[in-house]
Each structure stands twice: as C-alpha cells, then as structure tokens.
Amino acid sequence: MKDRLCHMTYRFSDRIAHIKPSAIREILKAPADADTISFAAGNPAAESFPVREMAEIAADLFANHASAALQYGVSDGYLPLRECIAKRQKEVWNIGKSVSAGDKFNDSTIIVSGGTQGIELACKILCNEGESVICENPSFVGALNSFRSTVSARTIGVPLLEDGPDIAELERVLDHTKDAHLLYLIPTFQNPAGLTTSLAKRKAIYEIALRHHVIILEDNPYGELRFSGEEIPTIKSMDTEGIVIYCSSLSKILSAGMRIGFIVAPEDITAKMVVAKQSEDVHSNLFFQMLCHKFMTEYDLDAHIEKIRAIYRRKCGLMLSCLDREVPSWLHYTRPEGGLFIWCTLPASVPMNEFVRACMDVKLRVVPGTTFNCDTEAPSQSFRINYSTPSDSQIEEGCRRLGAVARSFSK
C-alpha cells in the first residue's frame, strides 16, 4: 500500500483531466518585481470602484438589514435587485420581453456569481457531454474553458473580422456541425480583440441562429463601457423568438471582486439555470446583491458609469497615442471604442511566441493570442494588451518597451 501511494495518482474526469489553468492567470501569478509592467490583466481600474458610496451602503445594511443580508437567500437572486436590473436593461438597452407586451415568451432576469457563472450555467443546461459550441475565434478564454470543463465541449471557432464574425463561415460551420446547440458571442468590445460586431452582422447572425435552431449566448460584460462611437443594439434586443440568452455583470461598473452578474433569458431557460445554480453555489453573495440594489436605486449609476467611461477614454487614448509613436507600422493594433483591450497582430515574418518572450525579457507582460484560440493547437500571430489596469506611467513605459522589442524584430 505504501509504495502505491508514494505519489498518489488520481483518476480525474475526462472533462477536466486535460484542461490547463488559464494562461493569463498563470502569467499574473508569475513572480514580478517592481519594474515589471503588466499589460496582461483584464481588471477594471481601481479608481472605477465607488468606494465611498459602497461603504455608506454597507454600514446601513449592517445597521438595519443584517439578519437578511447575512442569511441564506433564494437561488434566482434578491428580488429587488432582479427587478431593478430588469428595469434598467429594458430602459437602456431594450432588453427583456414580457407577455403583456404581446410577445410570445417571457424573459426573466436572474442573478449569477459573475458573468462567468452565467456562461457556465448556459452551457451546463443546454449542451450534452462532448457536443460542439460555436464561438468567435479568438474568444474569451474563461468561456472556452467553461465549455470544456463543464461538458467536454468541442469549441469551434468562426474567424472574427473587423466588423464581426465571418458570416459565410458561420453558415458553413453550422451546416457542418449538427451537434451544436449554442453559439457564444461577445458582440461589443470583444475580449480579446476589442472589436464590435456591426448592426448588419448582428441581424444576420440572429436570422442564421433562428434558421439553424441554435441558442445565442450573448455575452456583454463591457457594453456599458463605450467611450466613443455610436451605440449598436444588442442581439438580445432583436429577440422576438426567444433564442437569446443575454449575460452581463456589474463587475466592470461596480466591483469585480464581489462576483455579481446577471442573465436575461426566456423564463423556461432561466428556470433550468436556477436549478443548476442551486446545486453549484445555492445563491450569489446576498450582502452584495442588496448593496448593488441600494446603489442602483439610491445613487446615480448613470453618472458613475460616465466617470468610468471618461477614465477608459483617457487611458485607451493614451495607450493608442503611445503605440502610434512607439511601434513600427507593421505591428497592427485595433482601435477600440470601448471595453478594456487592444489586440495586436504581427506580420507572418515575426514569430508571435518569440515576440511575447522578448517582451517578458524586458519585463513587459502581454497575453499570447494562442490563449484565446478555440482550437488549442492552432497558431496565432496576435497578442492582447490592456489599458485599464496599468497606471499612466506604466502605459507610457510599457509601450516604449513594446516599441523597442518590435524594432529588434524589424532588422
């Protein structure tokens, strides 16, 4: 017996045995000295948290509502928060149908533990083991890993172009993938690419999904963070037939660490998600659900969001102007109108992995594009950088380092 267990080996489930921890989170955990600059994170800027207001609300909750806030809650979420989120989604984004408005189904709003749980639950209730999930390529690695670790999903990528997914390729993939029931999209300020899908393409995607009987999971964590350009209607706002699950969160506008997100979807779907959530974490942190409700009803959320937009408008502008100045013209990068990320693409002559390693050598962290590939074996010529987390001086110095690395590959 002793020999056998000198180092115990465990039989893990097929779905988890081959999954690696997120490369980003591993990069973030790597030892760093004070001189290291990270463009690898995706954190909201710390100055975007309404700390004073949250402290006021927390004090009030402890003084007057502690018994409820510290007790078990219901799995679908704190009803007043569900109601005020539903109201805001309807008013600001035209999201959420109700039968009384003459529609064919009822949308319901439920609370989840961050957008990631919404993504995981959608997959858990809709996909059988080993089925395919169609995604933009590249896509949010957290979602890809969620699909893989929850149902051993095959993640099949549709190339993301400047104005959204390649529509012809989406048609072709759906024609050839009979076991796909879920189409995962981040149409606005996509992670990692920072790109936004055009209105025409959103309409086309909705029609294609309807025709192919697939449910669209529209992930919109950054939608409130537009700092330039025109708003584009969400796909959910076009959902007359009840085929869109809309997933978002308060992580980028109030606090990421509290883990409060939400889902707006037809109530038959949210009912199943609630059953699955009950067996995952029973409910999301109730104190912060109540805190968010008070913030949304007693403080000025819109004014707060305007402040955050101004922060990111400035920081993104700073990073773009630094890049414009520092890097050679052969290094392509996107010019986002919102969100947190810029996507940089190298010409075929520059090996991405070597480039990223050279950045590490000068103590600059970026995320290699392979991280975001649907096909984990596929190559990438791109890497992701972020402007919300680093300070202004880090943005400036980091872009200088990036320029120096790029010039070293110019020869």
Add this chain to the structure above:
Amino acid sequence: MKDRLCHMTYRFSDRIAHIKPSAIREILKAPADADTISFAAGNPAAESFPVREMAEIAADLFANHASAALQYGVSDGYLPLRECIAKRQKEVWNIGKSVSAGDKFNDSTIIVSGGTQGIELACKILCNEGESVICENPSFVGALNSFRSTVSARTIGVPLLEDGPDIAELERVLDHTKDAHLLYLIPTFQNPAGLTTSLAKRKAIYEIALRHHVIILEDNPYGELRFSGEEIPTIKSMDTEGIVIYCSSLSKILSAGMRIGFIVAPEDITAKMVVAKQSEDVHSNLFFQMLCHKFMTEYDLDAHIEKIRAIYRRKCGLMLSCLDREVPSWLHYTRPEGGLFIWCTLPASVPMNEFVRACMDVKLRVVPGTTFNCDTEAPSQSFRINYSTPSDSQIEEGCRRLGAVARSFSK
C-alpha cells in the same frame, strides 16, 4: 416560424432535463401567512451572526483595503484566509497533512463559494458522465442534486443507521458498483438525519474506501456545532493515504449568505478543483474572504462558536422537550448532539405524504423524507424538522400542531 414558437420548446441537456428544483426551497417559497410555522428551513439562527464585529471589519476594509477587496482575486482564494483556515483545521481537527511532517502527500486548503460548490467541484473533477456516486441514504438533497445536475450521476444509497452507514451494505454496494469513484458522507450531525457516525465505523469506512479505490468526500458543515457528547475524529484526520476530500464552510458559524466555504484535500485534487472553479465563478466574493480572515485573526472565533453552540443547545433542548410532551410515542425522532436537524420517523401504518400534508393543513411546514432519498422513486416514512430557524414560541406552537396532527393519525 411563428407557430413553432407560440410556446418555444428548448432542448435541454440530459443532465438537467429531469431535475426538479429542491423541494425544500420550493416549500420555503410557497406563500405563507403570519400564522405559518416553518420547521422546513435549514438556516442558521439570525442571532448567530456576529453583526457588530463584521460591521467593524467591513468599515475598515472599505477605509483601508477597498482597492484589493473590490478587485478580481485568485481562484484558489485569498491566501491569508487559506492559511488561517488551514492552521485552525490542523490545530482543532488535526486535518491537513504536509510533506514536511513526513507524509506522502500534501494537503492544500482552497476557498469555495459555500460547501455546495466544494461538493459540486469534487464531483465535476472526479466523475465521468453517468457514473455512480455512493451516498448515505437519506442524504443532503443539495449534494444529490449537484451530483445529478453536474454529471448525470446515479446516486446510490447506503442505509444510514443510528451509528452511521450500514457497513456490510457499503461493502456490498462497492463490490457491485464498478463505476463508483466517489463516496459522499456527512459523518457528523448528518443532514437530514441529525445522526453521527461512530469512530469505529469511520475507521471501517476509511479502510473500505482505500481497498475499493474510491475517494471519500467528507462533508462537515455542522462539525463546529456540537452542543453535547464527545468529539469524534473526522475521517480526514485519519487520511494517511490521500483519499479524503474534506469540505466545510463558514456558513453556520459566521454567515450563510456570504457563501464562503473551503476544501482541504491532496494538492493534486485541489489543483483540478481550482481549474474547474476558475470556469465557474472565477473566485469567491473577495471582500467577504478578507472579512472572514480579519474575523478569524483579530476576533475570538472560539468564543463566538461557544455562543452559537449555547443557542442551539437551548433550542434543540426546547424542541426535544416539546416533542417529548406533545407527540405520541409511536412517532420516533432522533436526539442530536449538534447540528440543526431532527429526523422524525412514522410507523408503517401512517402514510408519510398524508402526514406531511396534514401538517401543511395546520400551517406547519416540515420536509418530506422522500426529498432526501438517493433513489427518487423510493418511499420514505420520515420527515425532517429544524430548530435553528424558528423562534422559541414557534417551536412550542409548532410542536403542539405536530402533536395534534399525530394524534389525528392515532385513531
């Protein structure tokens, strides 16, 4: 297209299609008037929350650590909290091996979003779709539903006797269930039965699990709540070979609504659980992780737990003395030494469902025993009642109603 969607029907995954919401949570959600008394909940007593201390800590966190507490954290949990929980588990419960102590494996402590997430993650990483999980019968319905909704598990029950699972039957089930990799147990103050497995049986179970190559998931949410009798070592404290995953939480000693639990398990296992957790909710509420750490290091947790034990000692004693007085001797009930629940069993001549319905008719809620069956089709002669949630006068009046219902079946 319109006809088809008059009421849209969705194809749900096999694992979720047939799962019902927890009967308990449905009972709790049913409309109730002021005169309704619920013995159905499993909530900690509201007076057990250290509200003043938590308010002090929260104010300090907002004043001095807000940027960290409201930001994204790491998936394995806030390191200082992991460390102080590991230390306490080692000191109080002799749980957690380390290689430096000459052992063959390292245990690691990670934070999860309540004990339920620990249970769900253990199953997710260890069980393939449709495999069997062995449980006590009856068992915690949240865990049973977690196994079902996560991996379509077959939940196979081993009868729970007064001193723990039927050992001969456990051997027999393991001999005949080749696809079982997980043995789920609540050895201390079991939910729903309130029973505690003897030391002799714990040792026997450990040896049997080792021999059959199954991992034990030891769930111990109530272990700190002993108010009479002698402490019995956990199975995890006997784990020399690295086959026990220990799951517990701070829900019953600090706050249930915050959703902070923890796992102590061999680090190969916790590493996989962290990967799966990353794809579920990224991390648990960071603010409350930091709050728990401060409570555990700057306040007197042991004294606080003593207070909670006194509350439940009194409330359990009150309920037992009311039952002793009110109900006929043919109604059997357990006499717990800790935890939150009493398990009542009817003689064969009294139909349990009719009895529970008669309770509902006199506005008394109890949980039918079928809820906790591993085999959802199997009958039950039992029902669960709880003494932590109702007030003293509700306990007295509820037991009077229970007695009246019982006497109506005596004829």
